[in-house]
Amino acid sequence: MTSTDHNTQWAERDLAHVWHPCTQMKDHESLPPLPLRSARGVWLEDFNGRRYIDAVSSWWVNLFGHSHPVIAEALKDQIDTLDHIMLAGMTHGPAVELAEQLAQLVPDPLTRCFYADNGSAAVEAALKMSFHYWLHQGQTRPRFISLSNSYHGETLGALAVGDVPLYKSTYGPLLLDNIVVPGPDCYERAEGVSWEAHSRAAFAAMEATLAEHAHSASAVIVEPLVQCAGSMRMYHPVYLKLLREACDRYNIHLIADEIAVGFGRTGTLFACEQADIAPDFMCLSKGITGGTLPLSVVMTSEAIYQAFYDDYPTMKAFLHSHSYTGSALACRAALATLSLFRASDVLADVRAKGAAMEAAAAPLRDHPHVGDIRRHGMIMAIELVQDRATKTPFDWTQRRGRRIHRHALTEGVLLRPLGDVVYFMPPYVINQDEIEQMVGAAIRGIDLAVRD
Structure with missing residues (x-):
């Protein structure tokens, strides 16, 4: 049995019994749950050996990376x-x-x-x-x-x-x-x-x-x-x-x-x-x-x-x-x-990395479908809009944020947009290369998602 088969097998077993939180379970007919076998630092790994940056700290709980040795x-x-x-x-x-x-x-x-x-x-x-x-x-x-x-x-x-x-x-x-x-x-x-x-x-x-x-x-x-x-x-x-x-x-x-x-x-x-x-x-x-x-x-x-x-x-x-x-x-x-x-001076590091995240998102500042980029510390959000001048949102039923989520997975990044708001809240141990990969995947996902 290949590793890919293991991914599929775990997803099928899950869908036979598990009711996931904050999820329309029918969505998993087109995008099965992602089975993970391990996690370390900012990285999650599936049964196929593919890795993903945990850009949302697993619902905002992980501060210092997965499987931290001290904890x-x-x-x-x-x-x-x-x-x-x-x-x-x-x-x-x-x-x-x-x-x-x-x-x-x-x-x-x-x-x-x-x-x-x-x-x-x-x-x-x-x-x-x-x-x-x-x-x-x-x-x-x-x-x-x-x-x-x-x-x-x-x-x-x-x-x-x-x-x-x-x-x-x-x-x-x-x-x-x-x-x-x-x-x-x-x-x-x-x-x-x-x-x-x-x-x-x-x-x-x-x-x-x-x-x-x-x-x-x-x-x-x-x-x-x-x-x-x-x-x-x-x-x-x-x-x-x-x-x-x-x-x-x-x-x-x-x-x-x-x-x-x-x-x-x-x-x-x-x-x-x-x-x-x-x-x-x-x-x-x-x-x-x-x-x-x-x-x-x-x-x-x-x-x-x-x-x-x-x-x-x-x-x-x-x-x-x-x-x-x-x-x-x-x-x-x-x-x-x-x-x-x-x-260590964790808070100074958070402030510096937050600024680095914002700098990485600079190409979106004048994007015609980005209504706002906002940040406090290492929480950053990008608001997608149909019309930048009026801040008119996209039709929510088009689920453009979900398109970004799917694209980011292909680039090894786990995002979970809130509607059409793409946000980042990664573990504090993320480094500059990982920040650029994380934000870059979102930028390319946004470009794809806003195409009609």
Whole structure:
């Protein structure tokens, strides 16, 4: 049996039983799932020995490359010592050490660490904590405020505070009543208007909403700087600064969903740092374990923690749990990941490589079907349009982004465009040659995709 037969065989076995996430399974009739047998660094390898650059960090989770020896060795050591215990009534070294280290890294006054399993679970916990906190203050605040085009996860609470119809509209009857505010998306700015000026002006809608609804809403939740699942739309840090000031004035919590942008993606360890603010809750996940195991965290303040701290009969405890909360293996992977940040100036490297990615995309600056090239750190997006002058999009049913995905595979690059937005979020260990191959494959794919 040839290696090619192995690829086909694995794909056929998969399609007999596996239901893939975020996928119309019928698409696999024309493009079967890509079977992979190994991954190292930025490279994925299939059963035919063909390699692909992981340009999207396997849904944004991989920071330092696949099969990183430091993380792998930490996991091998941990599995021989302690695999998992429940964190209710017990504790273990990795959970304690990780909480200590995170408390030193996140902005003050976030000192308390609540573990969960994934990003959606962290958002759910933060929403419940915020609502429950206000109950302890004698206030019932059943609503939340979020930005248009936002995305915070797929569980019902997280989905409710998002605003991407593709994911949300089907489940509308199941969701809580959320307040959506027009966001500061800088793609929508007028010609000649700076990112900062546009983001400042956009804050007027949030100010008005807070003035009207702050008394009935527990928190504002935002993705700092980049709305990742919302087509990688971006905005200026000044919006976060204005939001923090307004949340303080109106006495409402601020939840920062740093699940996708945390741990260096935007060029600072946390995106909130670029506005010099601290939220009341910070949700972390994805890159926290370097792309090895599921783990998420909600960081919050001592003041919020103390609102739940009382004698048991008062029933003030936060009774929220997951079976694998604080997994020793996942925490150990996270500790190894944090050690890699300490081992070198990772953030400076991220900023330099982000600039290199943007330079590689320079040939697209005047492309008649490119409406925007935008970047924060090592997150870069290219927006395809039918008409550059008016930013008129292509008909979404033409699925031009999928054409780019298919072409990139032929050049050894794994892209996963969001509709007609091609984005790059590669592992930090990508080198210059790999950057040029990655962006070059996208450029050639774009040229093919926009032909009628």
